[in-house]
Amino acid sequence: MFQVELVCSDPRCDAEVTQWIEQLDEVAAVACECGHGLVTVRIEGFEPVLAPV
Numbered sequence: 644m645f646q647v648e649l650v651c652s653d654p655r656c657d658a659e660v661t662q663w664i665e666q667l668d669e670v671a672a673v674a675c676e677c678g679h680g681l682v683t684v685r686i687e688g689f690e691p692v693l694a695p696v
C-alpha cells in the first residue's frame with residue numbers, strides 16, 4: 644500500500660486529498676471533485692528506489 648498526497652491541478656481549487664492505493668498507477672485514475680486532475684505531491688509507504696548518494 645502507498646499513501647499518496649494529492650493536490651488539485653487547478654490553482655483556484657485548494658482541494659487536498661490523501662489516498663491509500665494498492666498500485667501507483669491508480670493515482671492517474673483519481674480526479675478532483677471540481678473536474679480537474681489531481682497532482683501527486685508526496686508518496687509514502689514504500690522503499691526508496693534510489694539509494695542515497
Ligand SMILES: [Zn+2]
Nearest residue numbers: 651656675677
Ligand atoms: Zn479541484
